[in-house]
Amino acid sequence: MIRQVLTYLLLVAAISLPLMGCEGGLEPPPPEPEPIGAISGTVIYTGEWPPSSELRELIFVPLLFTPTDFSQILGEFLRGTLRSSDRLQSFVDSEEFFVGELENGVYVYNIIANQFGPNALADWRPLGVYDENDGLITIRGDTVEVTVYVDFNNLPPFPPVQ
């Protein structure tokens, strides 16, 4: 009796199991990446540093867009959506930095920004632009490591050349 039952079970299982093995059926999609990530980087300086009076602020700023004028960056700052590193040191050859809580996305304009004048809303310039990987930093819930070079003898233009 058991043999008969097993025979039937095996017969249908012989058909069903290989077919079921072809595809696993529904399952939850792969987990979405964390909604935020981070950039960990190193800035390397070459050339002669400007006078300390022009080094009122020095930070790394990643942007999801390429600005055509400074007011766009200011807008991000005023909305509270601008993320940046802590203040960087001056007159050093290199330094590591970190920007956390970055929303996922492709950051297309990533700069070492310097406030060179007294007007905190206007007196800003880029000292160096991240230019590896076509200048793009892609955040997908992870921490991306980058290196940014600053050449005080060859500062990048602003607005950037499209």
Next chain:
Amino acid sequence: MAKSALIISLFCSFLMLAISVSTTDAQQNGASIEGVVKHQTGETLPGVHISLPDIQRGTSTNADGAFRIQNIPAGEHTLRVSMVGFQTHNQTIVLEAGQNLSLSIQLNPITLQSGELVVTASRRSQLIGKVSVSMNTITPAEINSRNITSLDQALDYVPGVQVLGNSVNIRGSSGFAYGVGSRVLLLVDGVPLMGPDQGGMDFDGLPLTQTRQIEVLKSPGSALYGGGALGGVINLITNDFSKEPETTLRFFGGVYEPVRFDEWKESWDGASDYRPIRGLLFGRSHQVGSRFGYWISGKLIDNSGYLQNNTTEGAELYTKLGWNIGQNIDFSLYTGARRNRNYQFLYWNGLRDPLRPGQIELGGDSATGSNRGLSDRLTILPVFTHNVNETVQYTIKGRLFGVAFRPIDREGNVRPSDRHNVGVRYGGEAQVNIQPTDNFILTAGGSFDENYVRSDVFVGEDSLMVRNQPEGALFLQGEYSWNNRLTTTAGFRYDAYQIHTLETATQFSPKFSASLSITDYLTARTSLGKGFRVPSVAERFFNNQDFFPLVSNLALQPETSTGYEAGFTYMNLIGSNISIKAELTGFWNEYRRLVEPTFIAERGAFQFINLTEARIRGAEASLSFSTVDQRHHLNAAYTLLDPQDLELNQPLVYRSRHLLQTSARSHVRNWLEAGIDFRAASAPERVDSDFSLFVNDAEVFPAVYVTDARLRFMWNQPVRGLDFSATLIARNLFDYYYVERPAIFGPPRNFQVVVEFRF
């Protein structure tokens, strides 16, 4: 127009009658034989070949299994009684001049199927081996063994048939259309029972304990049954009355197993529970004396569902009363009443959260993916039958089918009051079967139906809340047996129906079929038929955003189909103990003006529109083995479909290319039956991307691989007059996850225990 159809009908009737009468043998003196041929179960067998080979005379049994051959020369003759699928019966008879010999002959089937009688293919009783179109039957043994509690569960095991939520798809005829506008016609004892409002099927409302069999016709059937039979016909045949009083009580209870992915359980506590289902089926049948009979069939069900907001509480009661008014005059009255309190799940919240209903934002409004409501159905089917004599029988049937849907709130109150639907379909039909000679049968008749719908949601742009859709039809069919081998059938149906206000449309649906017994074991068959379907009230007038953005289309036209098929059936014995039945069928169906729900960007909503012309061709092969004692069965069927949208030159949406069904059933011991079923459907090559504009992951539609298994313990007569059985059923044994229809998760593994008492 109807008048001209009537004239054509009468002319054809007389023409065919004249042809058949002219073939009748002239009366001569001599001996005669007459008799009845019966199945070993006692049922009479129509269409059996009776021959006297030595004098080259022969005939066939009529619908009552009776035959008569006159003017036989006196002397010794060999009588040969044969039928595809039965062991040939040879008998030597000796006749004297003027003698009238009366015989009763029993034929033994070589397979279980060969003795099956079906009625759907020709509107009259036929042996399935004589049917010239593709048909399958579902027997009470299968229904009971699997504890089938609704029609869709039964259809899962029919070759070439798929059930997508509340749509039945026969050989690719239907995709997914939100449960409205079925392209398969549901009949109960030959009477259409399609919802007057949505044109859909009610899977629940059927007397399962009093079902003799369910017949599935797998090709267009409008030539016999009119609108709706575009892709096929499902006919539930109810039981005759039991000679001895018989009562059935079947209790069942079980649980849905929690899904195995934690992520799916996070948003709904119920997903971690074993969700119960329980119910009771009951029935009683009795022929009281010689003139009265009755049966009742009922169901109580409480299903907590495996999805959030997907519960069913229902009660159903069906009765059939029979009265033998006089000699050969019968009257029966079938009634059914059902009430369901449903919380219906409409679409999920995406593949990350498939067990909970979704939510659609519609420009400020929001629609929800579940629907709570009270659904009532009432069915009354009176039937009057008169066998005037051996050759003429007529039947008059009436029908009343009412549906009502009312939304209810969480407390169970009917609310809101402005979202009600009431639909009534009523009408009748008359049919006459005439068998003027042994080899010719004529079937003719007419029907009239009215659909009345009063709805707060099927309002349409004309703002009318009441819809009427009258339909009338005439049909005629002639079946002629040219000899013991070849039978041809031809017929047509002429339908007239009102599609909008005072606009009337007509449809002519011809059919032709032939079956040829090549040998005693092999039959070839071919058929051609047309089908059509008038769009339902819901498809034309639904204008609502409660659950989905949907706008009406008053210009919607009927869809039509033309189906061709040819096939072979082989039935024989392997050795002396195993019977085999093999079928191979090729089919080619063309569809015009298929109605599909489509997103109309400028309306920002879905609308049913006449979208496309399509061609579905394919092949179906089935093979079944059973032991002659019927203790062991093994079946396998494969269907290959090529469903093409001829306008887009792409596959039709929601059609699987490959369907496979296998099953095995065995009486391992007298007290133990084991069964296992497997069904597979490949993933559709194309799905409706419009749906996923609103519902997350609605385009996800994997292949289906479902295995069910059961063990049934039987204990006959533990006390006098009582049969007892207990069945353990595991459905979706391997816990394979699939979608039942777009954006609805299919049932996970679930278990049931069924206890049945018959006394």
